[in-house]
Amino acid sequence: MDRPTRIVVISACFLLALSGALAGTRYWLLGGDLSGLTKDARWRVNIRINADAKRKESYVKLLVPAKSDAQQITAEEFKESGLTHHFVTEGNERNRVALWQNTSVKGPKEMAVTFVVQAQPNQQPSPPPAAKQRAKLLQECLASTDQIQASAPLIQQKARELTKDISNPDKKVDAIYDFCAYRILNNYVPGTVDAITALTTGASDCGGKSRLMVALCRACGIPARVIGGLILNESVKRESHVWVEVWQNERWVPYCPLNGRYQTMPSNYLLLYRGDYPLIRHRYMDALNYSFTIFRVAALESDTNVGTNRWQQLATVASFSHLSPNGQWALRFLLLIPLGALVVCIIRNIIGIPTLGTFAPVLISIGIHLAPLRWGIATLLAFIGLGLLVRWLVDGLKLLLVPRLSVMLTFVIIGMIAFVIITDRFESELGVIVGLLPVVILTMSIERCWMLELEDGFVNMFKHLLGTLSSVVVICLVFRWKTLTTLMFAMPELLLTVIAIMLLIGRYSGFRLAEFIRFRALANGNKT
């Protein structure tokens, strides 16, 4: 072993040991539970109500979220002036209600509740109700009401029309959902919209669409109910949100006909109550006004169970848990780059696959890894195709290099604008690809692709293109490997491990796998 190799091996071993020791210590201090270091978005929600009490017996009722496995509510705090608060549980749905009662003279009153939500991504169907209330609850979820007119002839007829040839109840729900989500237009309407109005006007907001869906399900004999809640995004707003749960296969399955959510809800849907109730009710109050203030908070604060003792706090030193969500978000992206670079080292120096530009696959993968892989690759191919087409068109113009690249760049941007418009129309999240694609790198790759074809022939260009695409696929798979990226985020000292592996690859002087093909003539021929 020569001197540089020796130094590299020794330092790599040192780095491996160091990062292993650091990560191990952290893991041990936290008792194997890294979740506190990597928690997803948490939201602080503040609901503020102002009203003028006309009488001494005035009260305000607000539906507040109950804790469940799907949403952890912490740091709940009430503030009020001239009122007292306590909780009651209402209805068969067992909704949690905060009740503020006037205790003093009439006059302006203020009340507020603040809590922190740790929502789990992709909320799955809710658990079934306890057997005791079950029959009653399901009976209630088939009833026809003032707003959900399940027995009205218009609704009955529509339900029959939609489910005419369908016998499977799940398929019936699908047909009803499709109708409510895509045939009824999204349109804000002031006030409460009932099911019949939504059906006859063909346009409604979340309330009308949800009530219509519930009414149609009930008309088919499928229990369904309205769900009330909030969409969590950084904002100060007055709009709450309403969606639907349908009783299917002994579970409550969620649907949101307004935003096209089918059977799973994103983590920013906060459930406040079940049933078709107004969020706020009152008695003898005047000039009632309310607002929701919502903002993201860092994952680790005093109100979580991580960091409660001194050792656990030690484990959060030099971790990202104290950063703001925006900072965390940026770091999650930054941490992908060394991982991608490591994959490139392996692809280039151990496997020996040619690519267009050394780190272009990493940057492209950062752009597309959030979208489903096949769509990401398809989009990438579409843009490369578009770029090559433009390159072909401008070739005859004999433009200088930089203006030519700029023209291609601008055309690629126009393509991206079209892409955003189209994906936006379908409310697809694919649009996120475009914002993150490294457009300039992509354009350079397209030019390199063209020159390769011109100078080294189509086969060579195809090899490079295929090499680039397969590298992108591999890197995307690494980026989407949740365990790995979470581990990197929770324990940034693992970057030392990455460096150690890079160092070792840097002194690897053996064959690249592709060279077995390259030198095949030598192995097959006889030694002369």
Next chain:
Amino acid sequence: MGTKLKAYLRLLGAHHILCMNRRNARYIAPGNPRQHYRLVDEKIKTKTLAAEAGVPCPETYGVVTYYGEIKRILTRITTTYNTFVIKPNRGAAGRGVLVLERDKDGKWRKPSGVRMRAMDLHFHVTSILSGLYSLSELPDQTLIEQRIFPHVFFKDIACGGTPDVRIILFRTVPVMAMMRLPTTRSDGRANLHQGAVGLGIAIATGISSAAVCHNGHITCHPDTGANLLGLQVPDWPAALAAARRLAAHIPLNYIGVDLMLDAQHGPMMIEANARPGLNIQVANNTGLRPRLEFLQTLFARGATADQAWAELYPRIAADTL
């Protein structure tokens, strides 16, 4: 599958192939200091060094550095010469090289017969200047120089282009050589991966010993059918001497020197390369490692380049490395 792979690996091991990672880590990284790369990456600089070392190279007709000079210099050259070559100063692998000749009507054409108008020449030069063919895509200079006419030796074994000789030297000792013969498939270019023939040359004698095309061993030229083995390259001692003189003038340990054999003037230096490719091993049907490692032990013992040469050659000839 497993046994086949094992046999395959043993064969590659028996040939002592120098692979890309080993070349980069063992020879280029320690032996070729980065700051001297430009001496070989820029053809104008290499030609200056060659002139100092007394190595013949094609006459420079003109150098274009600024867009404003293109018209003036092109006009001067197109009115003075009947044939010439335009190439990028920092080009690689023959990219951006344009050979031009005047036909009997006074029009400029490529050797393939494709007509080149004044506008096309102008555009080609601007492409070079903007760095299109340049190694690191930096703005570049354009070199316009004398065209080499291949030696009569190549009459039957090169098609549509100019063949060249590549000699790899380690600390000024030539270790392996090959000739790259253009074919119809390679469209006149001397790149092996495009279908040019790689002809392994015995370094001591200059006699061709093996030939490959598209990674398969051949004995005849794919276009002309002419025999390729056992040919004596003309002026071989002169070619070796030229490469050694140039290498001694360049402070890089591991280089490839490309020469062309001109019909009148003999071996002429075209360019040098700080990262010479590994396909030369395929053309010679043997690996570089034994030769390089043998030289390393000699140099470690304090041998001079001449002593090392004297010791290496008999061993290569006798195949006792």
